[in-house]
Amino acid sequence: MDAASAKYIGAGLAMLGMIGAGIGLGNLFGSYLAAAIRNPSAAAGERPMLFLGMALTEALGIFALVIAFLILFA
Amino acid sequence: MADPMHQFQIHKVVDLPTVNLPGLGVVDLSITNSVVSMGMAAGLICVFFALAARQAVVPGRLQSVGEMLYSLVDDLAGSIIGHEGKVFFPFVFTLFSFILAMNFLGMFLVFTATSQLAVTVTLAMLTILTVVVVGFARNGFGFFKLFVPSGVPAFLLILMVPIEIISFLVRPVTLALRLFGNMIGGHVVLKIFAGFIISLGLLASGGGIASLGYLGSVVSLGSVVALTALEFIVAFLQAFVFAALTCVYLNDVVNLHSH
Numbered sequence: 001m002d003a004a005s006a007k008y009i010g011a012g013l014a015m016l017g018m019i020g021a022g023i024g025l026g027n028l029f030g031s032y033l034a035a036a037i038r039n040p041s042a043a044a045g046e047r048p049m050l051f052l053g054m055a056l057t058e059a060l061g062i063f064a065l066v067i068a069f070l071i072l073f074a
Numbered sequence: 075m076a077d078p079m080h081q082f083q084i085h086k087v088v089d090l091p092t093v094n095l096p097g098l099g100v101v102d103l104s105i106t107n108s109v110v111s112m113g114m115a116a117g118l119i120c121v122f123f124a125l126a127a128r129q130a131v132v133p134g135r136l137q138s139v140g141e142m143l144y145s146l147v148d149d150l151a152g153s154i155i156g157h158e159g160k161v162f163f164p165f166v167f168t169l170f171s172f173i174l175a176m177n178f179l180g181m182f183l184v185f186t187a188t189s190q191l192a193v194t195v196t197l198a199m200l201t202i203l204t205v206v207v208v209g210f211a212r213n214g215f216g217f218f219k220l221f222v223p224s225g226v227p228a229f230l231l232i233l234m235v236p237i238e239i240i241s242f243l244v245r246p247v248t249l250a251l252r253l254f255g256n257m258i259g260g261h262v263v264l265k266i267f268a269g270f271i272i273s274l275g276l277l278a279s280g281g282g283i284a285s286l287g288y289l290g291s292v293v294s295l296g297s298v299v300a301l302t303a304l305e306f307i308v309a310f311l312q313a314f315v316f317a318a319l320t321c322v323y324l325n326d327v328v329n330l331h332s333h
Binding site: 048051052054055056058059062063065066069073 | 079150248251252254255256258259262311312314315318319
């Protein structure tokens with residue numbers, strides 16, 4: 001297998017790491033929505049925490065993307 | 075398809091000579107597009123806050139935006155760090171507004187300064203150095219109590235302390251990579267989808283069944299619009315998250331004794 005094909009396969013495999021990020025984000029927003037429907041007035045107070053949690057979870061998926069780019073382009 | 079990584083290339087705008095610094099080696103002083111972008115971001119912040127910092131009791135639109143940004147970071151620092159958070163507000167607000175300006179300028183101009191690992195690593199290193207210096211200044215050698223969580227039995231501590239030290243050392247890495255990855259990923263995806271518009275359109279001009287390519291072109295255009303909106307949100311969110319995490323790390327060292 002030559003290096004170019006191996007790079008493409010490697011980048012594709014690296015992106016599988018985003019599965020975890022996707023599940024985590026769905027979990028996060030799902031719990032927030034479920035709690036917000038129970039207690040709408042308290043939901044607005046926790047929204048900064050929601051965005052913080054979202055960015056932290058998304059970051060792990062983005063690390064997988066960075067590895068994929070490193071494999072593809074470096 | 076054109077190379078989506080070409081937009082992150084550094085070009086020299088003004089070619090200045092290199093200097094030989096004793097500790098750092100050869101440093102190239104040229105003004106590059108990254109330097110110009112960062113300078114524009116800094117200038118934009120100065121101009122914006124010079125214009126927005128009026129003293130009207132009923133704020134106009136510009137003053138409202140400035141006050142909203144100020145109160146966002148002020149409430150963040152106050153709620154996370156507590157009363158002592160007011161001391162760190164200038165640092166956190168500078169970080170927040172600088173990253174916000176660089177991210178937003180990257181959406182309007184050709185070059186995003188925060189898509190350079192050098193820039194984000196510098197910001198992350200500044201943050202962690204501030205945290206470490208503040209930790210030692212406030213707690214002396216009690217700073218190392220940060221790595222010893224309370225209420226843990228002794229045999230688990232042998233495992234926990236190295237894990238805590240490693241997770242502390244990983245913090246600047248994640249700070250840098252989070253901002254870098256989000257900016258690179260966003261702009262690469264935008265470029266790729268924009269490339270689809272042209273390439274699918276060219277494919278469709280062949281006629282026949284390939285005319286479906288026009289449909290694909292329109293869908294790509296729609297997704298570029300949606301992704302651009304998402305990128306604006308991400309630009310703001312990443313600046314907010316960097317500031318929020320700085321507050322959290324400062325809280326860890328400032329409120330070491332009252333966990």
